[in-house]
Amino acid sequence: MKPALVLVGRPNVGKSTLFNRLTRSRDAIVADIPGLTRDRHYGQGRLGDKPYLVVDTGGFEPMVTEGILHKMAEQTRQAIDEADMVLFIVDGRTGLTPHDKIIAGQLRKTGRKIILVVNKTEGMTSSAVTAEFHELGLGDPCAISAAHGDNVNDLVELALANF
Ligand code: GDP
Ligand code: MG
Numbered sequence: 001m002k003p004a005l006v007l008v009g010r011p012n013v014g015k016s017t018l019f020n021r022l023t024r025s026r027d028a029i030v031a032d033i034p035g036l037t038r039d040r041h042y043g044q045g046r047l048g049d050k051p052y053l054v055v056d057t058g059g060f061e062p063m064v065t066e067g068i069l070h071k072m073a074e075q076t077r078q079a080i081d082e083a084d085m086v087l088f089i090v091d092g093r094t095g096l097t098p099h100d101k102i103i104a105g106q107l108r109k110t111g112r113k114i115i116l117v118v119n120k121t122e123g124m125t126s127s128a129v130t131a132e133f134h135e136l137g138l139g140d141p142c143a144i145s146a147a148h149g150d151n152v153n154d155l156v157e158l159a160l161a162n163f
Contacts, residue, residue: 003163004053009089014119018146019056092121092129
């Protein structure tokens with residue numbers, strides 16, 4: 001069974017950009033995985049001889065327009081339930097936002113394994129960028145640039161280390 005990496009975060013942090021970078025075949029419908037539906041964004045990738053699935057969630061986006069800040073969209077919740085690893089993406093340029101904190105709190109409650117990913121850090125000193133995100137209580141953030149590919153391989157290695 002391929003481990004499922006699920007991308008979670010508020011709008012515009014770069015989930016889809018990272019999804020595209022992590023996947024070779026987009027929207028692959030993986031028939032051998034029970035319970036997967038077509039209404040989420042699935043792809044697959046491979047690091048060396050380790051294959052993995054990636055799920056791009058847009059589930060937090062409706063919260064903004066509807067103002068339901070305390071509810072995770074059902075689809076996102078379902079994707080998180082199926083996650084072997086949640087990649088929680090935040091934006092190193094915008095910095096930590098209240099919305100990030102709410103999502104972090106919800107993610108912690110799920111008990112899933114989480115990697116905190118600070119995106120858009122190209123050209124930035126990683127220690128300075130990631131310092132403020134420590135307060136989320138999700139451990140050491142992993143600084144990447146999804147757009148440029150910086151550190152993305154290291155992120156996948158970290159995510160797959162136990163699979
Ligand atoms: P999503 O809403 O979380 O799926 O975010 P998107 O992947 O659609 O990206 C939102 C915006 O951030 C787009 O304009 C991307 O080009 C931009 N973006 C994504 N990754 C990076 C990055 O690593 N660096 C910079 N500077 N911009 C990025
Ligand atoms: Mg997106």
